[in-house]
Amino acid sequence: xxxxxICNRHHVEEDRKVSLTTLSFKGQAMYWWTSLMKDxxxxxxxxxxxxxxxxxxxxxxxxxxxxxxxLQKIRQRDxxxxxxxxxxxxxxxRASVKGMPEVTIVxxxxxxxxxx
Numbered sequence: 001x002x003x004x005x006i007c008n009r010h011h012v013e014e015d016r017k018v019s020l021t022t023l024s025f026k027g028q029a030m031y032w033w034t035s036l037m038k039d040x041x042x043x044x045x046x047x048x049x050x051x052x053x054x055x056x057x058x059x060x061x062x063x064x065x066x067x068x069x070x071l072q073k074i075r076q077r078d079x080x081x082x083x084x085x086x087x088x089x090x091x092x093x094r095a096s097v098k099g100m101p102e103v104t105i106v107x108x109x110x111x112x113x114x115x116x
Contacts, residue, residue, distance in 0.1 A: 003047070017047035032057060067095035075111045084111065 003021050006012075012020060025033050036042050036053075044050055071091045076084040088108050097103050 007047075014046060018045060018050050021047070021050065029054070029058070064095065067091060068097075071095055071097070071107050074107070076113045081112075 003017065007017050007020070022033050036044070044053060071088075074084075074088055074091060079087065085108070088111065092098055092104050092107065097107075
């Protein structure tokens with residue numbers, strides 16, 4: 001998301017996003033990228049290709065399931081309504097259910113303190 005924001009703000013061309021993004025890699029991501037660059041068959045030129053490769057390599061397979069589980073279990077409890085709304089929206093965005101208003105309303109309403 002951060003890369004998309006920066007590149008959009010500075011009107012970076014699609015074919016330059018990969019080279020600019022990989023300049024900031026550190027630690028394991030840098031080792032991963034360096035090993036890919038040594039592969040003679042490696043040809044990753046576009047941001048979406050890099051993003052998919054990063055997700056495949058560095059995001060656990062259970063990540064989406066975990067986000068959906070967290071959404072199912074989210075409760076307001078001692079949070080203010082604004083804190084709860086923010087936490088809820090963040091999980092909804094990360095779990096990619098943002099375009100499903102019926103689902104997001106049910107999720108939000110199911111976690112609100114009924115006493116209020």
